[in-house]
Each structure stands twice: as C-alpha cells, then as structure tokens.
Amino acid sequence: MATNSDKVMNESTSVAQTMRKRDFPLSRMTLEDLLKETQQYLTPHDMERIKSAYDLANQAHKGAVRRSGEPYIQHPLEVALLLAGMRIDADGIMAALLHDVVEDTDYSLEDLSEQFGPGVANIVDGVTKFDALAGKQAPNEKDKAAETPAEAEPAPPPSLVDKRRLRSETVRKMLLAMAEDPRVVVLKLADRLHNMRTLSAMSPTQQQNTARETSEIYSPLARRLGMAIVQAELEDLAFSYLEPEKYLRLAREVEEEVRKRQPYIERVCQSLNEEMKRAGIRAEVCAWQKHLASINRKLMSSGEIGQIHDLISFRILVDTDNECYLALGHIHALWRPKDGRIKDFIANPKLNGYQSLHTTVFGLDNRLAEIQIRTHDMQRTADYGLASYWYLKERVGKEASPNSWRLSYREMVAWIEQLREWQRELPQSADEFVEAVKGDIFQEQIFVFTPKGEVKDLPRGSTPLDMAYRIHTDIGDHCAGARIITNMDDSGHLVTRLVPLDYELKGGEIVDIVTNRTVHPTRDWLSFARTAAARNKIRRYLKTYEREINLQLGRERLDLALKASGTAGINERIDELLQQIRAENSSASATLKKYATLDDIYVALGREDLYVENVLEYLLPLLRAQSEQAQEGEECSDGLNGHYHLGEGEVSGRSLVKLARCCCPIPGDSIVGVLHPSKGMYVHRSDCRVLRRYRDQTPGALVELNWLQIEPEYYMAPVNIVAHDRSGLLRDVAAVVADAGINMTAVTSTTNASLQKAVITATLEIPAVEGVLDQIERILRRLRQVKNVVSVERALSSK
Template identity: 75%
Template sequence: MTIEDLLEEAHQYLADADLERIRHAYELAKHAHKGVVRKSGEPYIQHPLEVALLLAGMRIDAEGIMTALLHDVVEDTNYSLDDLTEQFGQQVANIVDGVTKFDALAGKPNKAAQSLDNAPGQEPAEPVQQTLSVVDKRREKTETVRKMLLAMAEDPRVVVLKLADRIHNMRTLAAMSTVQQQNKTRETSEIYAPLARRLGMMQVQAELEDLVLSYQDPERYAWLKREVEEEVQRRMPFIDEVGRVLREEMQRAGIQAEVQAWQKHLASINRKLGYVSGQPSGADLSQLHDLVSFRILVYTDNECYLALGHIHALWRPKDGRIKDFIATPKLNGYQSLHTTVFCFDNRLAEIQIRTHDMQRTAEYGIANYWYLKDRMVKEDSSPHSWKLSYKEMVAWIEQLRQWQSELPQSADEFVEAVKGDIFQEQIFVFTPKGEVKDLPRGSTPLDMAYRIHTDIGDHCAGARIITNTDDSGRLVTRLVPLDYELKGGEIVDIMVNRTVHPTRDWLSFARTAAARNKIRRYLKTYEREINLQLGKERLDLALKTAGAVGLNALVEELLNQARNEDKTGDLRKYANRDDLYIAIGREDLQVEDVMLHLLPLVRQVNELTHGEGANPHTSKESEGSAVVKLAQCCCPLPGDEIVGMLNPSKGMYVHRSDCTRVRRHRESAKAVIELNWLQIEPETYLSPITIVAHDRSGLLRDVAAVVADAGVNMTTVTSTTNPSVHKAVITATLEVMATEGVLDQIERILRRLRQVKNVVSVERAFNAH
C-alpha cells in the first residue's frame, strides 16, 4: 500500500488540513526509516502505513493516524520526543511516548544497539540477550506491562494504536522465528485479545483470537475452518430463507433496514465446542444453532424496538433469550437487542437488532469515540451512543488510575490484578437504586461492597439478592453469605454491620485485587492489636501454669539476654516484647519454644527473690484469712445464686450454688456459707464460655478479634478439633471489669461471637469442674 491509499481512506471523514498533517508525518517517518527493511523484504515504512490504515478504517482522529505513522520513530531512530513536539504538537508526542512504553514488552532493541548492529538496508537486529535470572526477566516484563497500562490511562489512543499494531504483527508473524511467534501469540492471548474485548473492540478481538489459534494449534485451526465452511454451506438454504423473510417483514413495516447473516469467528466456535487442552468435548457443529446469526441494522432506537415486535409477530421467541442492551448497555458501550426465535421447522435463529452507530461501537468500541465525537460536534447534536461511549471511556480510565494509587508498587501484583479485574470475563449486577456495577465473573458480595466504598466493604456482613416478584407483585429477596458467587443481572443489596470487620478468611473469597488489597490494608492496621493481645494472653497463661508471675518483666529480661547471647536463637530478631507477643499471636512463634527459654529465667528470679527452695506460689493472694475471692472452678457472676466456702489458710471463695465442688462439701455445715452479692466487691469477673463451630482456618483469630474489639481480655483459650467431622470446640475465659451491667457485657460479646462465620453455638460454661 502507499500513502495515497491511506489519504484516500482518511479523506472520507477528515478535513484537507488534517490530510496535510498526515502526509507530513509520513514523510518524516519514511525519512527516519530510510534503508531499513523487514524480514519479509518490504520497506520498514510499510508497517506504520498498514497500522495507520487500520486506524483510518476505525475512523480514529488525525492525531491517532499521525501517531501510527510515527510510533516507532523515537524508539528506533535518532528522532526525539522533543523533535516530534516541535513539528506535530504535544498531543502527538505524548501518544508516541505512551506507545514507546508498550514496545519494551516485545523486547525491541534500542537505538544504540541498532546503530552498532545494523548496516543500512537491514532490519533491526534481535535485541542483545543479557544474562538475567528468571525472576529478573519476569520483573522486567511485568514492570513494562504496568507502564503500558498506565500509559493508556493517560490517553486511550495509546492502546487503540497498539492493538492495531499487534494485528499487523500477527498478520506478518510467519516471517518471525519460532521463539518470537510463541512469545507474540502468548502475549496476544493473555493481554491484547482480552483487552480488545474489555474495550468493546469485538472485531479486533475476533481477528487476534483467530490468529492466535492458527499459530498455537494450526492443525485444529485448519480442521475447524474446513468443517465450519462445510456446515455453513449445508445451512445456506435455511439462512437465505430466514434473511428473505426478515427483509420482506421490515419492508412491510416501513422500516429502512439492512439484514445481514454473520458467522461467529473460529476461536469463538472453538470455545463453544468446549475444546480445551487439545481434547474435544464431543460437541458437534450441527448442535450450534448460532453458528450463523442474523443482524438487522436500522437508524433509530425506536426502529430497533419496532423491528423486534415484528419479528416476534412472525416467530415465537425462546423464553429467557430476549436481552435489551439498549436500555441497559454493557459497560464497554455495547448496545443491541438480542432475541432467539423458533423459525421454520422449529429451528432456532439468533437475531440482533441495532442502529448503524451501535454496530460501529460494537466493532470498534472505544476507538469509535473520536469519530462519533467529531461527527456530533459538526452536526451540533449529542446522541445517546456518543454520551455512553464517552462516559464509559472516562470510567474505565479512572478505574486504571485508581488501581495505580491503591495497589502495591510490585509490578507482578499490579499486572495480575489488572489481568484478573479487567481482562477476564465480566458480569453486570445492579444496586437497589438501579446502578450498574461490573465485576469479574466469580465475584462475591464482598467485591461489590468494596467496589461501592471501602467503609462498606470493611463492614460487609452479606447481601440480599432481589430475585423476582411473587404473585402479589412484591419483591422477593434471599440472604446470601459473603462467599456467595454473584450472577449476572442480579440486584444486590449489601448488608452492613458495624461489628463486622475484615479477617484473613476474607482473602480466600474476595475475587478482585482491589478488594483483597483493601482487606490486607485493614489487617495490617488492626490485626496487630489483635495478635498482640492473643499472644500476650497465651504466654501469660503458660507462665501462670508454670507457677510464675510478672510476664512483662520476664519477657524484657529474656529479650535483653537474647541481644547478648546466641543461645536464645531466633528470639534475637524481636526488637521489643510487643513484637514477640505479636509473633505468638500470629503463630509465627510457638509458646512452647518461648517457654523453653523463659523457665530457666523464672528459676533464676525465684532464687534471687525468695531464696533457694522458696515456693513461687506464695504471694499476697494468700495473706489473711478474711480475703473473699471468686472461685475459678465455676466463675460466678452477678445474678447467679452463690455460696461461700471457707479455706482456713486462703480465705473465703465464692462459688455458684450448683457448683460440683460445693455439692461435695454440703455435708459439712461449717464449710459452706450462704452469701449474697452485696457482700462482694471484686474488681473483675471471670466467665468461661464454650464455642462450637465448623472448623476452618483463622477461626480462633476471628474469635479473639471479637473479644478484643469489646475491650475484654481472655485469660485462657484452648481449641480442640475433630477432623473427621470438621468440628471445633473453643473454650475461653473472659475477664470482665466490675462495672455496671456485667451480664450485659458478656451477653453482648456472646451475640457478636455467634455472628462469626462458621460458629454454631456460643454459651457460658456453667460447670467447668
């Protein structure tokens, strides 16, 4: 092709002044690439010309076409961005700069390498392969993908141009080496084809997917192409008859319409047949009723609905197969009416109805925006399709910018996040107010909650799914848990509970990277305090069991020793006692391992304090026979019926009247004394509880989090599991301050614990002994 071919195509929609700028860009690019040829033998300028022609076919603006001609100039020649800015303006230079960031993905050589390795008239040499580790290579590639995605957030024409560039590369892939072919097809399959789909550029997606299939599985591709051609020929009588009837019906209805029959692209048919990893599913082409579908193109939205009515008057529609993407467009801008009807001999036919503008948007997606914008400005009108295209383009770009600010700076995490959240298949769900939210397939209420607002996500307790209406016409809802997989078209009402907060389990069923990142951010902020308390309580309990008191002092001394001695091993890495407690709470460090180092220290302290052979249990706790204490065997609380048991050496212990220990001593009248709560003024109360739950990872942590949020300590906590039935029993003792409403405090904690995921029951343990 020549520059004249490009100008002839562009002349159909651009002004003469724009054509002159395009010619100027061509002359500069031709001069810059003078003498360089591609492996196919054609002049290098041919590639930019082909890419520019593809964009002209999409009706992109003059700046886009100029950039297509210049997109390799800065990367491959001695021209700089400043040179392009001076001659063509800042906008063109910015797009070229964005495209250059894309090009590193393919491993293109830089200008210095070219000048050393290439003689005039030769194609640029292969890039010099430096010795890099696998990790370094992956980091280099993913960082490039990160830059490319952020570049297209600055100007979407960057990605439109690169998609056209990739089409031409794939069309000429036969001239490349086998390794290059493998790399190009993999990148196209993982990045470029899904990106084209996400941007609504269905024609680009179809061609890229077919080219990928032809290189990844050439035998399958050749077989499929042959079989599809034969099947379409067998169906031609049916196709011609349906098309004839549709044309006659549109004419009879006074609708100016174009009726087309179109065939699905081969990669799509391959997926329909369920062909995975080289193994066919056994499905038959003859079973695909939509191998060839019908499309009716009209000029107004009203004509779309009028045509649909006439089609349904002709043939009976199939239940559940009528879709209105005009009233509710897809988030990539796609609009159309879809229906499937029973035609001749009850054979199914799929029919799409849309305007010509909708058809252009369906084929070229975001690339159609500039054409519609220019046309509508000239015609001084603003059709719905242009407004929609602009709105969705802006929303998509803003989403990319939001990810840039929210996601970690790791290139791997960013790329995986974008591949999962943008490139994968999307579903569309609605809020009760009718707002549309797009989410990757497999998303949960948690993903939707975080998509709405971070605070809503942090306190998401589930969702109500509004499914349909009952006979009375009222909406019918059903409650679903956080891990419920949302279905396209559902109305989702997020339930918020301020006592709910993120736990590590949430990471296992949050589908989107944005939700997972926000959960991690919450855990990093708040989980520290939970682990600190849990670790401290575990170690304190172990010390008390060993007959020692003074937890903080002992741990401080242990860490001081660790800094000066090697025998304490890994303990040296903990800067302070809080870090040690947190490690125990996270179970990065086992209590038993710490106790191995603490027990010798306990013995040293006891010898210094009490002398050799002293009893460490002796303390102020046992001084005076008049001391009144709450018994820890039954842990009575205000409101319980109580009695006292006198221990001559330790004082009076208060028990629940139904405590098993009390029943054993009832025979001795002197041993058991009737008491009431007015006689007792303890500072704290202990309340044992028993939690029965379905076992899962993080259960104990979630229980500790609820107790910590209530401002209550756990003096003991143990957990037993039965793997055969996945059942867990957690016993814990709560230490509640002697303030007003002790029972209310405990009941409030019990209610919150019952809301923890997988918990079956939570009760006070009245008879611990």
C-alpha cells in the same frame, strides 16, 4: 438490496481483512496505500502532517529489519493503516507511524513534541514501554559497538522477574496514559494486533509469553472497549499459539459443521431477504459465524459443535432505528420468537455504546435461529467500540445518532476513574495493579441497580460486599448483607429478600445494602470479596485495626506452645530471652531483627507471618541452658493469674490469695479455700475434683470462704464454643472478644473433619468490676452471633 447469503462472515474477520473491499493487500503496505485511505476523511493539511511523520519514522528506522525479514518501517505503517480503517484522526495516525521511534532510536519525546506537537508526543509516550532497568537500545546498536569504550561493560540482561515487572509497569503506564488520551489504548491494541499477526518470527518462548499476555490483558481490554473485531482476532491468534493442536482440530470441525449447515443458511438468508423486500426495507442480510476462541468457550458447557445453535447467526443491517423495529416485527410475523430471548439494546444500550436488537426464533424446519438487527452505524460501533468515537462524532448533526459514541465515551470515563483509584491505592506494585485490572475490569461484567436506580457495573461473581465497597468505603466496612428487591405486591409494597455477604449477585437485580455499625471486616471477608478494590480496602482495615487482636493471638500461640513443651508459658523471662536473641548476631537474631519491637514479634505470630515453631527453635535451648528450677507439684500452680487479698475474716495477716486455675471460680459459685502454709490461699469451686484429695488427706487445710472476703483484680472464665468449621472462625472469635475489651489468655481449637465441627475453648480474663456475671453473659451473647457458631457455654470441666 445487498446480501451475503452465499458466504458466512467470520466474527474474527480482521480490520485488515475488511479493507479487502478497497483492494488492499495484507502485507507490504506503502505510504501511498495509507494516504489513499486517509484522504477519504482527512484534510489536505492533515495529509501533509502524516507524510512528515512517515518521513521521520522511515529515516529513523532506516536499515533496521524485523525478525520477519521485512523493513522495520513496515510495522508502524501497518499499524497506521489499521487505525485509518477505524477512522482515527490525524494525530492518532501520526502517533502510529512514530510509536517505536522513541523506544528504538535516538529520537526523544521532546523531538517529537517540537516537530509534531505535544498531542502526538503524549500518545507515543503512552504506548512506549516502561524501561526502568535498561537504557534505550537502537536497532543499529551493533554498528555502534566499535565506538563503545572497552572498559564500558554492557549491562546484564534483566531477569525473568525484572521482565515481568517491566511488562506490568508498561501496562499500568499505558492504561493511565489512556486516562488523558483514549487514542493511546486504541493505538496499543492495533500495535499488539499486528505483532500477533507476525508472531511466527519469534522464538517459541516469546510466542508463548506474548500470546498469554494477549489472552489475559489485550483481548479482554478490546472486549471491554467494545472493539469486537480486534478482540476476536487477538483471541483467535492467542488461542492458535497457546493450544495449537486444539485450535487446528476445532478449525477443521467448525469448517465441516458450517459446510453441513450451508444449505440451511442460504435458505434462511433468502427468506429474510424476501421478507425485508415485502416490507419495503432496504436491508443487508448476512450470516455470521462465531470466532474459534468463542466457540471453544461455548463447547465447555454445550459439549458438541452440533449442539451450538448460534454457531451461525444472522445479521440484518438497515439505515435507521425505526427500520430496526419494523424489521423485528416482520421477522416475528414470519417465525415464532422464543420466550425470553428478545433483547432491546437500542432503547437500552450497553455502557460501552453497543446497540442492536437481538431475537431468537423458531425458523425454517422449526430450528432455532439467532438474528441481530442494527443500523450500519451501530455495526461500526459493535466492530470498533471506542475507536468509532472519532468517526461517529464527525457525523453528529448529519445522519448519525450521537447515543453510541456518547455512551462509549461515558463508560470509558467511568472505568478510567476506577483505574485512577487503583493507582492511588496500589502505588507500590505494578503486578497488583495489573492483577486488579484483569480481575475487575477485563472480566465479564454484570449490571445491578441501587434502590434509587443508579447502575453499578461489577465483575460476574461479585457479592453485596463488592457493591458496598463500590458505593463507599464506610458502607463496605459495615456491610451486614443486602436486600434484593424483587417486585411489588398487590398493595404496592416492595417485596424483598435478605441475602448474606457471600451471595452471588445476578445481573439486573435491585440491591439495597444493609449496614450495621457493630459489623466490621474480618479475614473471612477476603474469601468472598470478588473485586480487587474490595479486597484491598478490607486488608487496609485489617492492617489498621487488627494489630491488637494479632498481638493477643500471637502471645496466646506462643504461650500454648511453651506449655506444650513443658515450660511455664509466657512470662517476663521469655520476653527477656526474645530481646536477647534479637541482640545477638546469629540466624535467629536475623529472623527476629526484622521486627522493631517485641510486640511486633507477637503480632507476626498472630498473623502467621512468623511461625511459633521457629521461635521455639531458638527459645527452648536457652530455657534448658538456664536449668529452670522445677516448680513444686501443686495442682493449680500453673493457673496463677494475679494476686488477691482476703478482706477482714478468718485468715489473719491478709494472706496471699489466688484463684485456682483448675476450676476458675467466679462470683456466684460456691467456693472453698485451700490453705498452703508457705504459699497462701487457693480458692476453688466447692465442686472441684481437686478438693476431694484435700478432704481425704488434709481436711484441716480447707477454709470456708465467701466472695465478700476476696478482692481480686480479675477473674478467669473458660468458655466452650461449638461451631461449623470454616476458614477465619478462630480469628472472628478473637475479634469479638477483643472488641468487648476483654483479654483472652489461652485458646485451643479442635476440629472433627467428618462432622465439619470445630470446638474452641478460650479462657477469658474478666475485670473484677461490678457486674461480672453480666459481663460474661454479654460476651457469650456476642460470641453466639458469630457466623457458623452453634453454641457457647461456660466450661465447667473440673466437675
């Protein structure tokens, strides 16, 4: 029975550090060291191939020296040893030795494929940097400078933007290559790990950039692949460069806290060893310490190191699954378990293959202790994750269980499909691709279930909208919320509760997506869609179907701005002036020439890609220059919305009739006409304030009318909408109106910040078909269903 009770093992113990058991030093490894390690699991034929790969790499890098001062061959040799410790196969080891040859020397992928086979060449290609801007540069380039023709000027160095794009392209290239061969990502992580160990040789700027990229991409990638040892060391190394003072202070505090707990740790290990011995279980007991980056995250919520009860945990390694459960039973007989803190990841492994039993008990002195129980194979899977696939696969049929490597491989295939989907949806921008990966795949995941029992993994913080789009685009486009199935009542019926689109899903919930064919994506959805895939599909929908809405909004915004400046609003003359500006050769034309048509300009105004103030800056001088004739000061002349004619009645000659904009009468209203000898007839509601002056000053101008005498094309109906203010409210209102097939000729919005209320006044253009009042009532009902709307009423402001 083995024990490590006399020391605390750190979670960030590196792969190379674990090799100390084999008496390997941590630097200046040799080919003999590599062969000594690989001969433990590879065939003599494989060893010969590895020697050949080393010989080529050594010759290719001959004379090249790294900034750390060591020969260049040392880096690929160290990386190969890391992979050998993980028990990667011969092709993977050879690719590690050759992974910098194509990038830094004159050898090509075709050369490697010809000598070592396409498998090795493909792995090397996957980890080779994407280099679209600069050609290959050999490490001995200075020696060749004299051979370069004088007239051949060197290419300018890439800009910071170019470098960032190249890094993003490299990450995308590597992840997509992993879809064809998982050894690509294992090799890349080992390569990054050794680079981080030698990062002190780089400049401070390079240290910061590399550490940040490691923290944001490579350590989360290692975590997702279950490679805990690599993840922990990458995180700690990045932490030490990004926040060096905090890192050193925390290291001292943790060392002091562990020293204080050491007597307790030894007593617990001794008790566990004695209990396993009484049970007849051959077990290895050790104490295990969280790595510093993990402790740092924990401190953000717990406050002090002394309050972190699982700063030191205990691990029991046994030989079989049955012994895991037997050991758990004896531990619970020894110490009382804490309710709700027993987790069985053996019967229910994580999707990355992780298996273990976890329990938290009230141990010695009634202090909480976290204990993990697993087999040695489970420990290898926990340490190396995906990289344990090759090792465990070789042992299937012997003593190893195939569950872990099958699960890890299945998980890898599932999220590779997600990577491929993003590649199809985001073909133009590597930055978008990398941001999607960082936000969706590398962040902490939760697992939820469909009513049929299917498992869906989503980033923590995801909503029903994210799950709906994960299932199918059409379900996402019409998602109206979700039902969370909680349990079953006494009669056997499922108990559910409805949750809105922005509800944050919890791990383990059973989620039934609710759809409604009348629901569709709005801009507001982007504020609570968590996954990049959902946001991208929402944007795609909006781009396809929102054009008409934005076209209408853009015209309304410009119309209101023109009226506020004292002009008559949008008309044919305004359209002509905009076209005229586009045809000129000026800064104004350059701004508007980006848009192919006049409608494109209005759409840009609606989407706020183009600001109304910029357009007015060009339009108003032209309008003033034309010296537009002052219009006659007539109360309702600003509201002409179409030409109408009286039917057979009191006014002869079928005079021109206009519905007054000041009160916007509609069928059902009591109306009165005001006759202007030169302009025709204006129709007002009989309670309109404007009529009072006519009654007092020119009563003869008033004409009794009824709706049977009027044949309009459309009516104007102002409505007042009161709502709790939120982002996207005006756009959602415009979308409902547009979906109803109704034009909105004007819209204004005011907000009360203290009350968080918004009042929107919109003028609707209702077609003069049968059932005008029904049309208005239908649109009012739809507007009342918009999220956060409190009331919707027809505006009767002229009373």
